[in-house]
Amino acid sequence: MPFDQAIEQLRDRLAQIADTVPGMRQICVNFSPDTDALNWLASQRCWPQFYWQSRCGEQSVAACGAVERYYSMAQATRHLGQLPSGWRLFGANSIDGDSYLFLPVLLWQQDSDGQRLILNLISDISVQQEAQRLLRWLDELRPMEPAAQLPHYHRAHHAPDKDGWLQQVNQALKAITGGDLDKVVLARVTDFSLSGPISPAALLAASQRINPRCYHFMLATEPQQALVGSSPERLYARRGREMDTEALAGTADLDQPGLLDDAKNQWENSLVVADIHQRLTDIVDEMAVMPVELVPLRHLQHLRRRISARLLQADDAQCVARLQPTAAVGGLPRAAALDFIHQHEPFDRGWYSGSVGYLSQDESEFNVVLRCAQTGGEQIRLYAGAGIVSGSDPELEWQEVERKAATLGTLLTAENQG
Template sequence: MHSISTALQQIAQQLRAEFPVSPGVRRFAVPVSLNQTDPLAWLASQPVYPQFYWQQRNGDEEVAALGASRHFSTFDAAQAFLASQSDAALRIWGLNAFDTERSALFLPRLEWRRHGGSVTLALTVCSDHSLADDARAALAFIDALTPGEPLPTTPLDCVGERHFPDRAGWTQLINQATDAIAAGQFEKVVAARASDLQFSSPVSAAAFMAASRRVNLHCYHYFMAFAPDDAFLGSSPERLWRRIDSALRTEALAGTVANHPDEAKAQALGDWLMKDDKNQRENMLVVEDICQRLQNAVSSLDVLPPQIVRLRKVQHLRRCIWTELHQPDDSLCLHQLQPTAAVAGLPREPARRFIATHESFVREWYAGSAGYLSLKQTEFCVALRCARVTRQTVRLYAGAGIVAGSQPDEEWQEITNKAAGLRTLLVS
């Protein structure tokens, strides 16, 4: 097996061959050794953007994608591009906004991909006009890469924090939501808060991601750097969907209680969550919505029994849903499943209108999705437990499902517990 530098030399040698002056896509892959190199640190050391890091929540898959052979601003455009290709190994990575009409997806120039204990480094040449020209551009891309450096460990000094909305605004928002529910406008809405933490020096988004990866176990870890001082990242427990051929798996993750470092107390809290009527009702609303949205595109739907997902700061109720698509169609999955009732509400459209009218910030990538699509398989997680890092500011996001009977103080504590999964990594 080769090191990254040796693999790049081998790929560069292949790029020096003759290429046609015509459109096309070619992928060059070389196996590399699984050594002590952290792909996230290597990725963040590079002077090229975009950068995307991903680790599947069971740890089996890990990817560092660097540079774009092609950008896609909508999911449908990305799927249409893949439909014109025959190479099942091509993957398009990135983010979908809460508003599903907007995406930041790209076919990477270079992709480090680990599956289990096997690692491949692959470079893609892609052009609508001349593969020869793009091969030369790819050689220049390789020449610009660096060996990589460890992530910084500089302590952070938080000098300010603001919430949007603040505590009084949150109480008003929840009261408006419960009044709307009582008036029959919708059954549930997910209210969210953004918290801006100001630091005395720029924050390394990649180091922040690495810190979250170390402690927030059983989560998808995702990181997208748009530029040196602009990144979106998170550690989400929730799968939006996974498709392998036509087999589809999704889930309802809704209903929350605090976790506790004492095992017996954590177990008692989890037992309470499993029996609590409000939380069970909230979870089943999400299950029923997912099943209704998918019913015309799938065969029978199997809803698995509820289980407790125990995370570092909170515990959740989860019901997995397995089915078979009539036709493999990731665009259908995105538009039917996102935003789920767990991040927007029910019915979806009146809940979204309430969010757009009453929330005091724009969600952007928060409560959207992060992951990849390909011909054979696709996987996206819900973009939760996340942050936007811009220079010296870190914006944290957290939301709570509001139903009849929700209390502002209890919901404020819930979003504070959720945000703590990332906040405690920045502020002691």
């Protein structure tokens, strides 16, 4: 069934709802892939909008409109227990504890079972009345428009600039030498002034094409404001009580040999593994750490150790609180590293280094918000960071954030605009 017919079938099934009592309904219609989900989402004029693709590419979702919104993981997980099994919430969590999660009105979901449209309906008064409102809401959906072209940037401003970065890294190394820190992850923002308005969906679509083995995500809470990114790192995935997480730390150029044997990068990775083990030890009854492996990306390669565990309780709010921010994006000890970050970084991280994904009663998955940007009209802010440990070279760490920022930044150069 083509997409347009699937929408019509949703209308037909909504029109048949006659119950005048409170309740919940979920209508699901299967259809054939004849439309691009991300481009369709960009054509809509209803918010919030959310797009997420798993790292392996086998699962993707596009959601728009909110039945309900939640501003903490605790609030979201409490309400999730009142929803039917299988209903999903989507959104993001910051490292400061704020969240933006929502139950979508309309969800486009693709996985190994095919593609389907899912419409969620909740009413405290009359299910029929809400069904009539949603029929009018569906009437406001727009046909898919041609994909937008990306602008290029006129000016770029780093914060901190290179001199400030080198000074900041040296301050971090001094704190590490003095025993105050084992590791701290410092970040940089780059603010671009663009030649025209930027489409978050167009930016993400371009990133999907050139950044393999990444999660791809977009969260637009209102017009002209969106988080966009392509991240290689999983925070965790949960199926029932079985959880998979990972230590992704240790970085080198893609063509640089010997990363597996590099003492500094091995040490950085081992710090993250030990931290994850310590954070999870009292909420799991089993844990296993896999051997180290290389993860090659477009510009860089990373060290990764996969970690599996069996939770005592399937509690997503607890999982996020324990794991976020990981030592790979914050540092160690956690409190001291975050205090150093708040004192020295000349900007607010926002969603950067937090997590984005989905949760349900049965399963959940969140990736770490890395290699990302915040878009707004003709402005865009890119985020990138580097882990500082004993032996870090400030100049090399600057080169690392340059390469990480290039994940999205190279898409805005005049050379890539044809």
